[in-house]
Amino acid sequence: MRMTLKLIIYGGLIVFAPVLFISVILPWVTISEHPSDIFRSRSILENEGRAVYIENGCTYCHTQFIRSIDWGLGAERVAKSGDYVSEQPHLLGSERTGPDLSQEGGEHPDDWHMAHYINPRYVRPESIMPAFEYLGKEKIRALIAYKQALGFKDADFRIARQRHWKARAVEAYGSGPEKNVEWLHSMVPEPWRHLANPYPTTEAGLRRGHRIYQGFCIGCHGPVGDGMGPAEPYLYPPPLNFTILKDRGVSGGILYYQIMNGITGTAMPYFKRELESEKIWDVGNYVAVAFIGQSDAHGEPRGIDAAYLSPLPGVK
Amino acid sequence: MTALDSVLTSEDYRTVKGFFASSAHWFVLAALAGLFLASAMVAPDFPLYKNVAWLVFSRLRPMHTNMMIFGFVGSALLGSAYYYVPHLTRSPLRSPGMGRAVVWLWNLTVASGTVTLALGYTQSREYAEWVWPVDILLLVVFVLTFCNLLMTVLAREEKLLYVSIWYAFGAMIFTFFIYFFGNAVWNPGTGAITGMPDGILAWFYGHGIVGLFLTPLGVGLAYYVIPIVIRAPLFSHAVSLIGFWTILMFYPHIGTHHLLQTPAPTWLKIIAVTGSIGMLIPVLAVLINLWLTMRGKLGQIHADTGGKFVFAGLVWYLFVCVQGPFQSLPSVQTVTHLTNWVIGHSHIAVFGFAGFIGLGGIYFITPRITGRPLYSNKLADIQYWLVLVGLSGFFLVLTAAGLIQGTGWLYGKTVYVILPELHVYWVWRLGFGVLIVSGAVVGLYNIMRSLYGSGAVGDEQ
């Protein structure tokens, strides 16, 4: 084959045309653009927030599609083509330096987001996300509106639940520590309330609990557990001051349940996706020992001891 | 020196020089941006960039990638084409004035793209972030370059067109159209279309820009440099033909391998995966052809500064293009997709393959246009080792970090829980980044002195 300019130029164009047709035009016209079950259109404020998301490149660290192999945030619903019918430009993303956000709406209340944008480390101590304080409150509010709409109708449902419980939480907080603690405990199902932490207090366990506390809790509840972490000024109701739990009927089971499940309506998230059982017991006991000053560790009822427990004072 | 040099004065090479000087500058700037990115992933609250809007990681990242792709690598490869197309056709550049104007326009494109990104004006799709006016500037550069080189070739004496020329023209034509469609230039507001089709279009573009802008220009340059360095003809014309036509056929189809885990249509994913594996044909055609050309003459290649860089670039090309088809397999992506593994791949691709060959082009061509040796071969050697060690380390630690992410996620760990495990790898990446930045600075000094200085240092006895 003798290569001539004509051959290269026309040949190139002739190759390009079918490629464009097969790889771009065909999918473009054949993808059926029916909105999915959860789709709804966005409000003006939500769209402004989306523009802020784009301007500041959030898409480089956050994807917006859930895969069938995913765990974690949003994993309850695998992405569908119809979720994207209004996306222009697409924000699918190509890297997960941070978590997927396609179902972020309603995971956290607005005040958590505010603290998080001012400085992510305030609520997530080991995060590497940049601080976005420079955006100013106005733009951050738009961004939060957008975030809270991610997941469309699913998000609306979660937001409604957040609002509902927020009103209760604020009311309880307003009625003083005694009533507040009572309300918090009444939200934990009965069997959990009477459950002691089945594992004994050990030095290793406390060390592990401390490590977890620093990675997950310290931003809100503070280094001494008084609820005065750096996120505190942004959150209402504010993070719990653990010291008020003393002599108010707290149990290992209550702490476990609240860490596992979070307290919807408040900034306290659920940790069941990040912390396995041992970590939750350990951090619960760390809080009980270090801040509350009362621990029911290894109390009754606890059933048969786990096999690994070595003879400690009081171990049968 | 060929016959052409006797009729050309250094005036005629100002386009080439301009591109090379630009490349060296963009390399330093873009590498510094990369260093800031790497630093932000290790120390997000470092006061130097904390809460500085234009230095925030997520604005800096597209500045870094576009400066690298277009500013550093693009300039080096285009500058080289402005040299070898006239030389291979024995026909002086048709319009040196237009060539010089193109250098300025090109720098204006990269600079205005970078500044607008810093200010938050972006179209958000990877490597297509630049806003509409910048897109237009870039397209103008391509049209002017195409016309200028086309007129040059039409006026030629040499009837045979060497492979490098095919690749240069292939790159210009394909880049123009891929850029035009990929950026949805008819839609200035967002530069995008709507829904899943936009994802597909964006990755048609994203892969096209590395595959049909950087790759053919890089391969074309390697085809030019290697035979001259070893003073031997190319092994096979037929194999070059296979490599050329198959790359045009396969590469543009495979963009959807970036979307295998999204709700893109299955048939398109199948085409993309098949095409990605098919990419082994053009890649191996090029590499086998060049390997058989230079077999037994590696000593000669490594005695030449430019040749050495080009050779390393070809080795990276082999790595990239074995890794590429492998990571296109859905089962592999279960672990690697969305992780630092891909960042490792993109660096050995854009920098290892295209960037090394671009640097090789600069070092190979510069003495031939200035008529005197490089300012310092020793400095070029130092740069070679700095960037080679830097990039190799960078690649290894990111691949490791990517596997940690991918396997952890698959097991059910959340993104947040794995972050602390990645820290140490990212510290190493920062360290290797320092080596690359140092290499870029050494290169800038050497290249500027070689292009515009008055002579070589006395380091070559």
Ligand code: HEM
């Ligand atoms: C045989 C050829 C190649 C194949 C089959 C291939 C395949 C791939 C695949 C599958 C990905 C996406 C991985 C993922 O997201 O999980 C990818 C990413 C990438 N490739 Fe390649 N690659 C090839 C060659 C190249 C070359 C030659 C370059 C550059 C000159 C390159 C540059 C990139 C870049 C920059 C990315 C990152 C895109 C992003 O996510 O931002 N690749 N490649």
Ligand code: HEM
């Ligand atoms: C000083 C050396 C460098 C450092 C420290 C560096 C660092 C980085 C960082 C931190 C990212 C973002 C990764 C992420 O989002 O997780 C990135 C992305 C990227 N860099 Fe670099 N880089 C350097 C040199 C280069 C060079 C020399 C090139 C090409 C010539 C290059 C091309 C790219 C590309 C194409 C991406 C996008 C990757 C993707 O989307 O998958 N970088 N770089």
